[in-house]
Amino acid sequence: MTKQNKAFKFRLLPNKEQAVLLAKTFGCVRFV
Numbered sequence: 001m002t003k004q005n006k007a008f009k010f011r012l013l014p015n016k017e018q019a020v021l022l023a024k025t026f027g028c029v030r031f032v
Helices: 002-012 017-024
Strands: none
Touching: none
16 A cells, blocks of 8 residues: 555645656546
């Protein structure tokens, strides 16, 4: 469940690049 924790931390980050990376990593997340 560490991946989910990381996802939350990434979501808190205001960096769009981070969000894009997360979305690519998860594939399901696409709120960019």
